[in-house]
Amino acid sequence: xxxxxxxxxxxxxxxxxxxxxxxxxxxxxxxxxxxxxxxxxxxxxxxxxxxxxxxxxxxxxxxxxxxxxxxxxxxxxxxxxxxxxxxxxxxxxxxxxxxxxxxxxxxxxxxxxxxxxxxxxxxxxxxxxxxxxxxxxxxxxxxxxxxxxxxxxxxxxxxxxxxxxxxxxxxxxxxxxxxxxxxxxxxxxxxxxxxxxxxxxxxxxxxxxxxxxxxxxxxxxxxxxxxxxxxxxxxxxxxxxxxxxxxxxxxxxxxxxxxxxxxxxxxxxxxxxxxxxxxxxxxxxxxxxxxxxxxxxxxxxxxxxxxxxxxxxxxxxxxxxxxxxxxxxxxxxxxxxxxxxxxxxxxxxxxxxxxxxxxxxxxxxxxxxxxxxxxxxxxxxxxxxxxxxxxxxxxxxxxxxxxxxxxxx
Amino acid sequence: xxxxxxxxxxxxxxxxxxxxxxxxxxxxxxxxxxxxxxxxxxxxxxxxxxxxxxxxxxxxxxxxxxxxxxxxxxxxxxxxxxxxxxxxxxxxxxxxxxxxxxxxxxxxxxxxxxxxxxxxxxxxxxxxxxxxxxxxxxxxxxxxxxxxxxxxxxxxxxxxxxxxxxxxxxxxxxxxxxxxxxxxxxxxxxxxxxxxxxxxxxxxxxxxxxxxxxxxxxxxxxxxxxxxxxxxxxxxxxxxxxxxxxxxxxxxxxxxxxxxxxxxxxxxxxxxxxxxxxxxxxxxxxxxxxxxxxxxxxxxxxxxxxxxxxxxxxxxxxxxxxxxxxxxxxxxxxxxxx
Numbered sequence: 231x232x233x234x235x236x237x238x239x240x241x242x243x244x245x246x247x248x249x250x251x252x253x254x255x256x257x258x259x260x261x262x263x264x265x266x267x268x269x270x271x272x273x274x275x276x277x278x279x280x281x282x283x284x285x286x287x288x289x290x291x292x293x294x295x296x297x298x299x300x301x302x303x304x305x306x307x308x309x310x311x312x313x314x315x316x317x318x319x320x321x322x323x324x325x326x327x328x329x330x331x332x333x334x335x336x337x338x339x340x341x342x343x344x345x346x347x348x349x350x351x352x353x354x355x356x357x358x359x360x361x362x363x364x365x366x367x368x369x370x371x372x373x374x375x376x377x378x379x380x381x382x383x384x385x386x387x388x389x390x391x392x393x394x395x396x397x398x399x400x401x402x403x404x405x406x407x408x409x410x411x412x413x414x415x416x417x418x419x420x421x422x423x424x425x426x427x428x429x430x431x432x433x434x435x436x437x438x439x440x441x442x443x444x445x446x447x448x449x450x451x452x453x454x455x456x457x458x459x460x461x462x463x464x465x466x467x468x469x470x471x472x473x474x475x476x477x478x479x480x481x482x483x484x485x486x487x488x489x490x491x492x493x494x495x496x497x498x499x500x501x502x503x504x505x506x507x508x509x510x511x512x513x514x515x516x517x518x519x520x521x522x523x524x525x526x527x528x529x530x531x532x533x534x535x536x537x538x539x540x541x542x543x544x545x546x547x548x549x550x551x552x553x554x555x556x557x558x559x560x561x562x563x564x565x566x567x568x569x570x571x572x573x574x575x576x577x578x579x580x581x582x583x584x585x586x587x588x589x590x591x592x593x594x595x596x597x598x599x600x601x602x603x604x605x606x607x608x609x610x611x612x613x614x615x616x617x618x619x620x621x622x623x624x625x626x627x628x629x630x631x632x633x634x635x636x637x638x639x
Numbered sequence: 640x641x642x643x644x645x646x647x648x649x650x651x652x653x654x655x656x657x658x659x660x661x662x663x664x665x666x667x668x669x670x671x672x673x674x675x676x677x678x679x680x681x682x683x684x685x686x687x688x689x690x691x692x693x694x695x696x697x698x699x700x701x702x703x704x705x706x707x708x709x710x711x712x713x714x715x716x717x718x719x720x721x722x723x724x725x726x727x728x729x730x731x732x733x734x735x736x737x738x739x740x741x742x743x744x745x746x747x748x749x750x751x752x753x754x755x756x757x758x759x760x761x762x763x764x765x766x767x768x769x770x771x772x773x774x775x776x777x778x779x780x781x782x783x784x785x786x787x788x789x790x791x792x793x794x795x796x797x798x799x800x801x802x803x804x805x806x807x808x809x810x811x812x813x814x815x816x817x818x819x820x821x822x823x824x825x826x827x828x829x830x831x832x833x834x835x836x837x838x839x840x841x842x843x844x845x846x847x848x849x850x851x852x853x854x855x856x857x858x859x860x861x862x863x864x865x866x867x868x869x870x871x872x873x874x875x876x877x878x879x880x881x882x883x884x885x886x887x888x889x890x891x892x893x894x895x896x897x898x899x900x901x902x903x904x905x906x907x908x909x910x911x912x913x914x915x916x917x918x919x920x921x922x923x924x925x926x927x928x929x930x931x932x933x934x935x936x937x938x939x940x941x942x943x944x945x946x947x948x949x950x951x952x953x954x955x956x957x958x959x960x961x962x963x964x965x966x967x968x969x970x971x972x973x974x975x976x977x
Contacts, residue, residue, distance in 0.1 A: 279934075279938060279941065280942050315938070316934065317930075320894060321895055321899070322891075323692075323884065327692065330684075330688055334683055334684055334685035335683065335685045335686075348893075351797060351800070351890065352889075352892065355889060418795065418796040
């Protein structure tokens with residue numbers, strides 16, 4: 231009886247000791263900021279679910295579905311993700327209101343993949359002053375890669391400047407005597423592009439022999455195309471949004487101008503641009519890409535895309551696999567999860583930025599093979615590589631090596 | 640609808656003295672002011688920020704109320720005046736280093752001039768045609784702000800970041816709280832100005848024009864002058880609201896001032912009660928908080944939910960907050976009699 235009691239006590243004591251020892255060491259390791267606990271990580275997000283850019287709202291829905299998948303599979307180091315996503319209707323003042331609500335009322339750990347250059351510009355200063363990570367913003371502007379002035383802000387997709395540099399590198403290598411005619415949209419998108427192009431051409435900037443800009447309010451860009459043809463250019467760089475890219479492809483065929491035609495990545499949608507312009511008019515057009523296309527049969531047996539399709543089937547059945555935004559949201563959410571995994575039990579905002587800035591050769595399932603995410607304390611631009619592609623038949627064919635668009639080389 | 644309208648217009652308290660119908664009694668006003676002064680002491684900074692936006696939009700709705708409720712002219716172009724005010728303040732603060740408080744009167748004057756000038760051609764139009772002309776102004780404004788010519792000052796599509804002011808004299812309050820009280824002071828001043836304006840000779844002239852233009856001119860009112868004046872005053876107040884908005888949000892960009900904003904303000908006016916100045920704050924609360932409630936109910940269908948809520952308001956209380964206030968007043972009267 232007595233011995234039994236003693237063993238019981240001994241067992242109890244060891245149990246308590248063991249308990250104390252583990253929890254003690256765990257306490258020493260675990261570090262949290264607002265929004266993170268032993269069981270939960272709270273992530274904020276702002277999307278235009280309504281308003282002029284509501285087509286992009288799909289990105290937020292895909293991300294929510296992806297985090298659901300992660301939660302269903304046990305979460306990140308045992309913590310479930312609580313994804314709070316608000317609508318800003320693509321209006322900067324509303325984005326500020328929502329960002330403040332997320333940070334001050336919902337008390338999120340970070341804001342992830344907020345969409346739109348104007349909305350992100352509006353909240354950048356606030357989030358940096360509050361030292362809340364503004365991670366993987368969903369815009370192509372180059373200004374997000376500025377760790378010195380804005381150490382709490384980081385982009386994700388290749389910037390327009392990066393893409394423009396890649397075309398410049400391609401032209402210098404493949405067509406050194408090119409006479410380039412550029413048509414660009416007169417806004418931040420077009421101007422970022424021109425900057426990247428000229429920076430990369432450097433001393434060879436004289437290769438650009440003609441520049442034409444258009445306003446989105448113009449009904450047609452025909453006269454610009456005719457002018458560019460008259461300039462004698464043999465390369466036509468079309469820095470255009472979908473509607474104008476399609477017009478350009480058509481007009482070129484109409485006036486029988488056959489330069490080397492490069493179209494910006496935002497206007498490569500087969501359904502949205504090429505088909506309306508006519509497949510026969512689009513043969514041989516060049517562009518660059520970084521993600522796999524859900525419509526392209528060559529990826530049907532790709533392991534990454536198989537995972538993506540399985541995810542869609544189980545967690546987001548209403549998602550359209552042909553929609554580039556779905557592929558985008560999946561890749562961005564996967565990057566976020568990777569960063570949180572790397573943080574381990576140290577979920578402070580500072581450590582999150584540190585880990586986000588130490589991604590090494592990370593490849594989300596939906597990026598082209600060979601394209602990898604790399605960041606460092608001085609490089610806040612995660613994706614900086616693209617691969618050239620050529621339109622053939624009714625789809626894009628990738629060719630050549632992965633080209634890096636980093637400013638240094 | 641006509642039955643409800645009759646009920647409202649039958650109320651003697653409203654009909655007998657139309658001037659008074661536009662305002663609240665002193666007691667109610669003071670109680671309201673006291674609430675507005677005390678609330679920020681008990682809530683988080685984020686709520687204070689929302690309250691600041693509430694006051695700012697209330698000012699913009701008030702301005703539209705003077706134009707539509709006062710002089711009977713429609714405008715869907717208030718977002719353009721709001722944008723001009725916001726950009727004036729932002730540019731003066733960031734490029735000319737002028738104190739934020741001083742930029743507001745400048746924004747008001749610039750917008751007054753802009754509104755007065757726009758009122759000239761608008762004179763020839765009335766009703767829906769005027770609404771369409773102002774609509775054109777609202778759609779044109781975001782594109783004008785993007786023009787390369789002005790980019791040096793406006794920052795083009797990228798917009799301008801504005802520095803938020805600290806509380807002066809070392810007052811121990813947060814930036815948000817200071818800005819709230821600053822906005823409250825400006826709002827109260829403008830509210831008192833508006834109430835007095837509508838009670839004055841000019842206000843009576845506005846209302847005479849609203850009720851019957853021909854009769855008004857027969858009484859010797861310079862219709863052209865007072866119509867443009869109403870436009871100018873409305874634009875000026877909207878401009879001040881825009882300037883305050885720029886300071887509170889700390890950012891201006893063309894995409895913040897689209898036609899959606901103009902329609903929201905119009906909506907706020909209708910929900911608050913056309914021609915009832917205190918309703919402006921109710922209308923402003925509607926356009927700020929109801930979309931959030933709608934989003935809380937359904938994310939994918941937030942627009943539809945908002946539509947249903949709006950429909951309910953228009954259907955049940957077509958005269959907006961004013962109708963509720965009148966009903967409450969009558970109910971109170973009955974209690975007193977008993």
